[in-house]
Amino acid sequence: MNGIESFVRRAAMLAIPFVFLAVVWQAVSLVMPAFVFPSLDNIFNRTLSILESWRQFSDVLATVSRILGGLAGAFILGAIFASFMMRFRFLDKFISPILTFFQGIPALSWVVFAIIWFRGTEFRIFFIMVATTLPAFTFQILDALRGMQKDLIEMVQSFRPTRRKILTAMIVPAILPEILTAWKVNLGNASRVVVVAELVGATDGIGYQLMQQQQLFDMAGALAWTLQIVFFVVVVQQIISLIETSVFRYRAISERTI
Amino acid sequence: MTADPSAVSNVEIKFDHVTKAFLRDSRNHENVLRAVDDISLEIHSGDIVALLGKTGCGKSTMFNMIAGLLDPSEGNVRVAGRDPFREFDWFRGKIAVVFQNDRLLPWRTAIGNVELGLEMLDVPKETRRDVAQHWLTKLGLNGHEKDYPHALSGGMRQRVSIARAFATDASLLLCDEPFSALDEMTGQRLREEFANLVRENKKTAVFITHSIDEALQLGDRIVVLKRPAKIAYETRLGGGTSAEERANIRSRIREVLAV
Numbered sequence: 001m002n003g004i005e006s007f008v009r010r011a012a013m014l015a016i017p018f019v020f021l022a023v024v025w026q027a028v029s030l031v032m033p034a035f036v037f038p039s040l041d042n043i044f045n046r047t048l049s050i051l052e053s054w055r056q057f058s059d060v061l062a063t064v065s066r067i068l069g070g071l072a073g074a075f076i077l078g079a080i081f082a083s084f085m086m087r088f089r090f091l092d093k094f095i096s097p098i099l100t101f102f103q104g105i106p107a108l109s110w111v112v113f114a115i116i117w118f119r120g121t122e123f124r125i126f127f128i129m130v131a132t133t134l135p136a137f138t139f140q141i142l143d144a145l146r147g148m149q150k151d152l153i154e155m156v157q158s159f160r161p162t163r164r165k166i167l168t169a170m171i172v173p174a175i176l177p178e179i180l181t182a183w184k185v186n187l188g189n190a191s192r193v194v195v196v197a198e199l200v201g202a203t204d205g206i207g208y209q210l211m212q213q214q215q216l217f218d219m220a221g222a223l224a225w226t227l228q229i230v231f232f233v234v235v236v237q238q239i240i241s242l243i244e245t246s247v248f249r250y251r252a253i254s255e256r257t258i
Numbered sequence: 259m260t261a262d263p264s265a266v267s268n269v270e271i272k273f274d275h276v277t278k279a280f281l282r283d284s285r286n287h288e289n290v291l292r293a294v295d296d297i298s299l300e301i302h303s304g305d306i307v308a309l310l311g312k313t314g315c316g317k318s319t320m321f322n323m324i325a326g327l328l329d330p331s332e333g334n335v336r337v338a339g340r341d342p343f344r345e346f347d348w349f350r351g352k353i354a355v356v357f358q359n360d361r362l363l364p365w366r367t368a369i370g371n372v373e374l375g376l377e378m379l380d381v382p383k384e385t386r387r388d389v390a391q392h393w394l395t396k397l398g399l400n401g402h403e404k405d406y407p408h409a410l411s412g413g414m415r416q417r418v419s420i421a422r423a424f425a426t427d428a429s430l431l432l433c434d435e436p437f438s439a440l441d442e443m444t445g446q447r448l449r450e451e452f453a454n455l456v457r458e459n460k461k462t463a464v465f466i467t468h469s470i471d472e473a474l475q476l477g478d479r480i481v482v483l484k485r486p487a488k489i490a491y492e493t494r495l496g497g498g499t500s501a502e503e504r505a506n507i508r509s510r511i512r513e514v515l516a517v
Contacts, residue, residue, distance in 0.1 A: 152363060159375045
């Protein structure tokens with residue numbers, strides 16, 4: 001019973017801010033024109049229609065696969081860069097300033113560069129996703145590698161492991177928390193960047209659909225498409241949180257909160 | 259590579275005029291610290307040897323050379339007739355180390371930690387689980403197999419690390435002050451259990467310590483090292499060594515270390 005009560009309380013705490021937002025929106029929609037503040041049921045119906053129509057939902061899937069593909073590409077490249085930078089100091093000194101420089105380039109600039117440099121839509125978007133998230137992935141993985149406890153590495157080394165064994169028994173579990181955090185952070189960034197990239201240079205996807213809604217001056221449509229990407233980010237963040245809860249159950253939890 | 263002739267005798271570890279020097283300043287190659295200075299020593303199979311000395315006497319350097327983590331600057335170190343530094347991988351499963359702090363992997367349960375060394379040896383999953391369980395039980399940790407390190411006390415954690423070392427069935431155990439971080443009573447009890455396990459399982463053990471009492475309790479041979487990294491005193495003990503003789507040895511070691 002206690003567990004159910006606690007679950008209901010937590011769910012209520014989570015729902016209250018959204019209920020408040022919805023009430024305010026609905027109240028404003030009653031006094032404002034529908035093309036500026038559409039009613040909640042209008043937004044809800046439009047959101048549902050996207051999920052029900054394969055033609056429209058395929059645009060959502062296109063954006064989702066671009067985000068995941070771009071993040072996966074940036075993660076793999078970042079892991080390779082970080083491993084070499086960790087192993088060879090001169091590479092660290094060489095690559096770090098370049099990545100820091102890249103971090104200063106706005107996402108929109110990368111979009112422009114990609115349109116000028118490349119032809120295919122998919123490759124352009126992939127390039128933009130990788131260029132904008134690669135520095136963060138690289139630095140986060142590098143920091144995680146540097147943060148591994150020397151004591152534990154020495155202990156594992158004392159068993160004279162093969163490279164594969166040291167990777168699976170020591171390195172991956174040690175840096176996993178930072179990797180999952182990096183995915184969470186970069187997922188938010190990537191979802192913003194992909195929409196901009198699609199808005200400018202694609203003929204499908206959520207970004208393209210948002211541009212269509214802007215041309216039609218359809219606020220309900222714009223919100224419905226925006227909610228699709230928000231749902232996606234929330235779902236993936238929750239999946240990562242579930243993985244964290246399961247994988248990091250070894251962590252000691254203090255009964256006194258900070 | 260041809261094995262050293264000492265391999266055919268029961269000499270497990272041999273230091274032959276070994277010197278280890280470290281550069282104090284990488285720009286000045288003459289500014290060196292001789293951590294170990296022309297040491298010759300033989301350790302036989304089944305010996306429990308205490309390398310005793312104050313901080314900076316070179317005991318950790320000797321320990322690391324036996325473990326194959328350091329290469330001597332001059333002379334030869336041989337373990338089972340082989341060079342532990344150059345033939346590092348050959349010693350997989352033959353040398354196990356117990357560290358000063360338990361060094362348990364926090365993401366593994368107690369039994370998972372004990373299995374670690376066996377995983378490195380590609381022991382099948384079921385076998386390694388049985389072996390790990392056997393050693394956990396032997397060290398009094400039955401019922402704690404699925405506990406994570408943060409849920410175990412300091413003494414229990416060190417027991418897990420000892421179980422991890424024994425589980426690989428390595429013939430040589432290297433121990434780096436494994437009981438110094440524990441409280442007096444726990445340390446005392448664990449020392450006794452550890453010495454019994456070493457003898458029961460016919461292991462050779464080398465442990466470094468700065469505690470005379472620990473050396474007397476554990477070692478059947480004590481090698482006292484003194485700055486500048488020389489063997490200053492050496493003695494053998496056995497079951498027949500009387501309390502009076504032990505007291506004399508203790509006094510002698512104190513004198514040597516005080517000079």
